[in-house]
Amino acid sequence: MPDPSWNTEAKISSEFSFKCPKQWDRLQPTSLEDVRHCPECDRDVHLALTEEDFRRHADGGRCVAVRVVTTNAPKGAEHVYFVGSPGALYGASHKKI
Numbered sequence: 084m085p086d087p088s089w090n091t092e093a094k095i096s097s098e099f100s101f102k103c104p105k106q107w108d109r110l111q112p113t114s115l116e117d118v119r120h121c122p123e124c125d126r127d128v129h130l131a132l133t134e135e136d137f138r139r140h141a142d143g144g145r146c147v148a149v150r151v152v153t154t155n156a157p158k159g160a161e162h163v164y165f166v167g168s169p170g171a172l173y174g175a176s177h178k179k180i
Contacts, residue, residue: 100170
């Protein structure tokens with residue numbers, strides 16, 4: 084079953100078809116602030132801060148990072164992100180064309 088994630092600030096409720104164990108903060112920075120690179124799978128990971136971002140990257144088959152709210156964040160971490168391949172948005176009527 085896909086791992087759910089929630090971004091309460093951007094109101095993104097989504098599933099991941101694959102949840103990556105990598106951490107956004109430890110991926111290689113790129114020339115774009117909202118894109119990092121994973122050397123293990125050799126793919127770019129795109130930060131999705133809004134539902135529109137999430138849908139655009141999901142439709143493009145891109146890996147995403149979604150900020151989540153958690154009560155057990157690692158000490159010193161500014162934010163926690165789920166990283167992986169996007170699945171469906173919960174309750175979404177959006178379909179690929």
